[in-house]
Amino acid sequence: MMRPLLRRCAPRAAAFVAPRRPASAFFVQAARQYSVKADVASETKLQDIDPSQLVIQKTTNPKPLKQAKDLIFGRNFTDHMLTIEWNKESGWQKPHIVPYQNLSLDPATCVFHYAFECFEGMKAYKDKAGQIRLFRPDKNMERFNKSAARIALPNFNSTALIDLIAQFTRLESRFIPEERGYSLYLRPTMIGTQKTLGVGPPGSALLFVIASPVGPYYPTGFKAVSLEATDYAVRAWPGGVGDKKLGANYAPCIVPQKEAMSRGFQQNLWLFGEDEFVTEVGTMNFFVAMRNKETGQKELLTAPLDGTILEGVTRDSVLSLARERLAPEGWNIVERKFTMRELDEAAQDGRLIEAFGSGTAAIVSPVRSISWRGKMVHCGLKDHEESGEIATKMKNWIEARQYGDDEHEWSYVC
Amino acid sequence: MMRPLLRRCAPRAAAFVAPRRPASAFFVQAARQYSVKADVASETKLQDIDPSQLVIQKTTNPKPLKQAKDLIFGRNFTDHMLTIEWNKESGWQKPHIVPYQNLSLDPATCVFHYAFECFEGMKAYKDKAGQIRLFRPDKNMERFNKSAARIALPNFNSTALIDLIAQFTRLESRFIPEERGYSLYLRPTMIGTQKTLGVGPPGSALLFVIASPVGPYYPTGFKAVSLEATDYAVRAWPGGVGDKKLGANYAPCIVPQKEAMSRGFQQNLWLFGEDEFVTEVGTMNFFVAMRNKETGQKELLTAPLDGTILEGVTRDSVLSLARERLAPEGWNIVERKFTMRELDEAAQDGRLIEAFGSGTAAIVSPVRSISWRGKMVHCGLKDHEESGEIATKMKNWIEARQYGDDEHEWSYVC
Numbered sequence: 001m002m003r004p005l006l007r008r009c010a011p012r013a014a015a016f017v018a019p020r021r022p023a024s025a026f027f028v029q030a031a032r033q034y035s036v037k038a039d040v041a042s043e044t045k046l047q048d049i050d051p052s053q054l055v056i057q058k059t060t061n062p063k064p065l066k067q068a069k070d071l072i073f074g075r076n077f078t079d080h081m082l083t084i085e086w087n088k089e090s091g092w093q094k095p096h097i098v099p100y101q102n103l104s105l106d107p108a109t110c111v112f113h114y115a116f117e118c119f120e121g122m123k124a125y126k127d128k129a130g131q132i133r134l135f136r137p138d139k140n141m142e143r144f145n146k147s148a149a150r151i152a153l154p155n156f157n158s159t160a161l162i163d164l165i166a167q168f169t170r171l172e173s174r175f176i177p178e179e180r181g182y183s184l185y186l187r188p189t190m191i192g193t194q195k196t197l198g199v200g201p202p203g204s205a206l207l208f209v210i211a212s213p214v215g216p217y218y219p220t221g222f223k224a225v226s227l228e229a230t231d232y233a234v235r236a237w238p239g240g241v242g243d244k245k246l247g248a249n250y251a252p253c254i255v256p257q258k259e260a261m262s263r264g265f266q267q268n269l270w271l272f273g274e275d276e277f278v279t280e281v282g283t284m285n286f287f288v289a290m291r292n293k294e295t296g297q298k299e300l301l302t303a304p305l306d307g308t309i310l311e312g313v314t315r316d317s318v319l320s321l322a323r324e325r326l327a328p329e330g331w332n333i334v335e336r337k338f339t340m341r342e343l344d345e346a347a348q349d350g351r352l353i354e355a356f357g358s359g360t361a362a363i364v365s366p367v368r369s370i371s372w373r374g375k376m377v378h379c380g381l382k383d384h385e386e387s388g389e390i391a392t393k394m395k396n397w398i399e400a401r402q403y404g405d406d407e408h409e410w411s412y413v414c
Numbered sequence: 415m416m417r418p419l420l421r422r423c424a425p426r427a428a429a430f431v432a433p434r435r436p437a438s439a440f441f442v443q444a445a446r447q448y449s450v451k452a453d454v455a456s457e458t459k460l461q462d463i464d465p466s467q468l469v470i471q472k473t474t475n476p477k478p479l480k481q482a483k484d485l486i487f488g489r490n491f492t493d494h495m496l497t498i499e500w501n502k503e504s505g506w507q508k509p510h511i512v513p514y515q516n517l518s519l520d521p522a523t524c525v526f527h528y529a530f531e532c533f534e535g536m537k538a539y540k541d542k543a544g545q546i547r548l549f550r551p552d553k554n555m556e557r558f559n560k561s562a563a564r565i566a567l568p569n570f571n572s573t574a575l576i577d578l579i580a581q582f583t584r585l586e587s588r589f590i591p592e593e594r595g596y597s598l599y600l601r602p603t604m605i606g607t608q609k610t611l612g613v614g615p616p617g618s619a620l621l622f623v624i625a626s627p628v629g630p631y632y633p634t635g636f637k638a639v640s641l642e643a644t645d646y647a648v649r650a651w652p653g654g655v656g657d658k659k660l661g662a663n664y665a666p667c668i669v670p671q672k673e674a675m676s677r678g679f680q681q682n683l684w685l686f687g688e689d690e691f692v693t694e695v696g697t698m699n700f701f702v703a704m705r706n707k708e709t710g711q712k713e714l715l716t717a718p719l720d721g722t723i724l725e726g727v728t729r730d731s732v733l734s735l736a737r738e739r740l741a742p743e744g745w746n747i748v749e750r751k752f753t754m755r756e757l758d759e760a761a762q763d764g765r766l767i768e769a770f771g772s773g774t775a776a777i778v779s780p781v782r783s784i785s786w787r788g789k790m791v792h793c794g795l796k797d798h799e800e801s802g803e804i805a806t807k808m809k810n811w812i813e814a815r816q817y818g819d820d821e822h823e824w825s826y827v828c
Contacts, residue, residue: 101521105519108624112517112605151666189526189527208521252564
């Protein structure tokens with residue numbers, strides 16, 4: 001059993017800053033500004049995460065390695081976990097790396113009742129030289145802090161946590177397969193641990209990081225998915241929390257996901273509002289490549305970060321690479337609202353080139369078709385194709401930076 | 415340590431029924447139907463909760479009783495807890511009453527990552543004859559099942575769980591103070607316990623009930639609260655889950671609550687949309703008593719159950735008693751959308767009689783004033799008053815049924 005993870009509780013949480021939200025362009029006829037303001041910093045300076053204080057307790061019972069082919073996402077974990085406790089009286093405590101083990105929590109703990117929980121998804125890769133590399137960990141830490149602040153959980157120094165995650169990842173090096181496509185999925189998580197039922201800011205929290213070795217999302221090459229455009233349930237809304245990586249955004253999407261799957265679709269494509277704006281896919285951001293109706297120019301389109309869209313790290317990487325490498329070839333790279341009707345029109349006109357989701361798990365996930373209002377919108381792939389040119393290029397470009405073939409500042413050598 | 419709470423996992427959850435949602439009247443210009451459909455029942459009949467299988471393990475270390483005056487809501491708990499595990503292969507397992515203790519959960523458990531969690535709040539009261547009484551437990555169980563189904567957690571037989579809660583409550587009888595106003599707060603909770611990171615329906619779950627003795631919400635009589643009308647953040651949306659008692663609805667409201675408190679207001683009054691419809695208060699439903707602008711008739715108004723409003727048991731009790739006892743006195747009892755502007759107009763015209771919140775904690779909570787667009791809307795109380803006539807009557811009427819003075823079918827003798 002772990003050392004006790006819980007602290008005495010009290011009604012105020014400590015210094016953190018909640019980001020301003022941009023005004024919602026989604027809101028029908030809206031001039032309203034949705035914005036949850038920065039929280040007031042506490043008077044006393046609390047301790048931040050300090051990697052120099054790391055205490056490592058190695059397992060005496062190392063796990064056997066699974067065969068690469070038997071790896072299933074998020075089902076098997078490495079020997080250890082990283083844990084850091086926080087309390088509102090003194091801030092972040094000594095970091096620990098301990099053998100992977102259960103958490104022991106009072107049944108009144110606020111994470112069980114009020115969803116005080118947020119997380120990140122990131123990966124560590126082994127390059128040709130055997131070095132371990134993280135991909136844009138600064139982006140994950142930035143979002144982790146934003147998510148935590150939005151639900152009154154504490155913030156922390158990003159660099160310090162990256163340092164600790166790097167140490168943890170090095171310790172688990174043997175779990176990262178050498179082959180291309182394999183990696184170590186890292187799951188930093190923060191939960192509120194105050195053990196009272198009053199609804200208020202948690203007086204204590206636990207940050208932990210667990211790691212699961214994973215294989216390629218498409219072991220035998222791309223397999224294009226079909227989506228169901230979903231309007232009977234709404235994932236996110238202006239003034240809500242859809243742009244944060246909170247547990248609260250996930251459980252409510254499962255029943256619609258089951259419904260879509262029962263009708264043969266892999267994921268939901270979440271629409272918003274009477275205009276049916278296209279927002280995002282299941283657990284991915286959504287991109288579409290099409291020719292402009294007026295100018296005929298090729299455009300790579302995705303929904304803007306208006307507060308309802310998850311700020312995907314892969315989304316940002318796709319946009320950045322597109323601006324760097326596709327724009328010079330004549331592509332227009334556009335973050336704007338677009339509707340399902342526009343997509344359908346483009347498909348009918350033969351202007352829809354391809355569509356794909358983007359996320360940490362698959363990097364890109366090509367989309368074959370979208371079921372909408374009882375008809376099927378075909379997204380540009382020929383029957384024998386499983387991916388379009390842009391999705392394929394993006395996967396290769398991003399993977400090259402993840403594995404260090406294309407040496408770039410996005411890659412963080414542990 | 416408890417017996418292991420976790421089971422092997424797999425991708426489909428079992429038989430349950432998600433309720434149809436009514437169409438949202440809130441949605442601006444909307445004809446759209448928001449509705450998450452009933453889930454498909456599984457083929458095999460799974461075991462339901464069976465009270466006859468209850469196993470009781472009594473504590474060997476009973477806690478000392480706290481003095482009534484020292485009781486704080488949800489901070490101290492009784493000697494035991496009720497636990498029932500579920501898994502998708504066989505359904506609900508034997509119920510257990512065990513000494514109150516920590517839960518031991520794998521850090522990959524889905525409740526920590528994706529907010530698979532829902533709960534209820536209900537109370538047990540001791541009547542003059544020393545009998546223990548629950549208040550409308552069937553309503554809580556009905557909502558608990560709706561909440562669970564909405565996030566792909568399993569359903570159960572309500573009568574069976576009420577029976578078990580009654581047994582649990584009798585066992586904890588010594589923790590329920592005899593005095594009027596005191597009670598035992600019960601917190602039935604259900605969490606997903608599948609220990610994999612894939613986003614899907616949990617293959618296992620844990621239902622537990624813990625209990626905390628509580629004193630009167632207003633120990634020295636009513637104390638009217640002031641609210642901040644909140645438009646910069648949005649609690650619920652049509653097609654979302656605001657009508658369910660999910661953890662996911664709570665954490666996102668804490669930063670706005672802290673903001674309101676920092677400006678001297680006890681709670682948020684959540685507005686919706688450009689029209690600024692009045693929805694609910696912090697953790698309570700909202701009622702307003704006013705004279706109709708055209709007819710002068712007295713009206714008791716509350717927002718309708720359109721999918722964005724929590725289906726409060728106290729809300730339902732207030733409406734029911736109002737129809738029974740106020741309507742004959744000439745009151746019109748109305749569930750309809752109303753705006754903050756209407757409230758303000760009524761206040762200016764002297765038509766606003768009183769306003770109050772309703773919930774399990776306080777029964778009713780009188781509202782003195784609402785801050786809106788930089789001005790203060792006074793809700794009808796005179797400076798020396800802490801409650802209006804309707805709120806006071808409602809508290810007395812409901813309390814009489816809770817404590818069995820007014821013998822009624824709402825009261826369930828354990």
